[in-house]
Amino acid sequence: GAVVSQHPSWVICKSGTSVKIECRSLDFQATTMFWYRQFPKQSLMLMATSNEGSKATYEQGVEKDKFLINHASLTLSTLTVTSAHPEDSSFYICSARFPSGLYEQYFGPGTRLTVT
Amino acid sequence: AQTVTQSQPEMSVQEAETVTLSCTYDTSESDYYLFWYKQPPSRQMILVIRQEAYKQQNATENRFSVNFQKAAKSFSLKISDSQLGDAAMYFCAYRSYNTDKLIFGTGTRLQVFP
Numbered sequence: 370g371a372v373v374s375q376h377p378s379w380v381i382c383k384s385g386t387s388v389k390i391e392c393r394s395l396d397f398q399a400t401t402m403f404w405y406r407q408f409p410k411q412s413l414m415l416m417a418t419s420n421e422g423s424k425a426t427y428e429q430g431v432e433k434d435k436f437l438i439n440h441a442s443l444t445l446s447t448l449t450v451t452s453a454h455p456e457d458s459s460f461y462i463c464s465a466r467f468p469s470g471l472y473e474q475y476f477g478p479g480t481r482l483t484v485t
Numbered sequence: 486a487q488t489v490t491q492s493q494p495e496m497s498v499q500e501a502e503t504v505t506l507s508c509t510y511d512t513s514e515s516d517y518y519l520f521w522y523k524q525p526p527s528r529q530m531i532l533v534i535r536q537e538a539y540k541q542q543n544a545t546e547n548r549f550s551v552n553f554q555k556a557a558k559s560f561s562l563k564i565s566d567s568q569l570g571d572a573a574m575y576f577c578a579y580r581s582y583n584t585d586k587l588i589f590g591t592g593t594r595l596q597v598f599p
Contacts, residue, residue, distance in 0.1 A: 401585055412576060412589045413530075460528060466585055471518060471537070474587060476530035 370396050373465045375477035382453055382484055390448045390480045392463030398443035399465035403474060404436075407460045419446040453484040487512045489579050491590035498567045499598050505552075506562045506593045508577030516582035519553065519560045524592075525573040533575070536560065538582075564595075572597045 372395040382388045392402055400421045405413040417427045417438050425438035435457075437449040446465075450457055460481050464474040488511045498504035510519070521533040536544045536553050544551050548568075552561045564571055577590040 403585070403587075407528075412591050413587075415586060418585065462528075462530065464530070471535065472585065473520075473532060473535065474585070475532070476522075479528045 371467055371475040372396055373463065373475050373477040375463055375480050377480060378478060379481045380483070382482070384454055384484055385452055387449055387451045388453055388482060390450075390461055390463075390482075392446045392448070392465070392477050394444045394465040394475075397465070398468055400443060400468065401466040402440060402446040403464045403466070404438060404446075404448050405462040405464070407462060407479070413462060450482065453482070455484045458482055458484045487514070487579050487581070487588050489577055489588050489590035491577055491593050493593045494591070495594045495596070497596040497598060498564070500567055500569060502567055503563060503565045504567055504595065506564075506575050506595065508560045508562070508590055510558050510560065510577075510579050512558070512579065514581055518580045518582070520578040520580070520587070521549070521551070521562045522576045522578060523573045524576065534562065567597050569597050569599065571595060
């Protein structure tokens, strides 16, 4: 149980275009999901917290107009990187908060974004 | 603000041996959770073990156990009978009792030699 999927696993896009990444909780409902960014050989950096039915909460220094987050249902959150630039190339990981117990986060397999 | 420190960028162990990964944290809170996550080459983050700060007993999950020293703010992970599949990045993480936000350490890369 507690499986989280991400799609796509790898995406290449041209500079100036937008790309959408999906995060789904497959076997539980998640009112809260999280989006992280991970640079090579570095730790995870929380970008934003996504709450179903409300606006996302962004961490300091994260551009909300560039990284659009939509949590339209209890099992789906999306991250759209708008007007992507090469410096946005990174590994993006989502997680979903389990709705009971210790409310632990279960992570998706990540999406590698390459902007050319 | 809370911080998590992993002072060992890399560690290595021989198969079947035991290795301990270190983690220290700084907080003024009394209630919180601590986690160890494993990130293998596939990059999928996997929860290894969790510890609730109010519990004095150290958590154990099969070959994985922790040494939780609350006063010293230390939370080390011991891997017994190491296996080749244990090779991965290991992240220590802190979470306040009343929030969802995880604060990660910088990670320790564990290599396992046959």
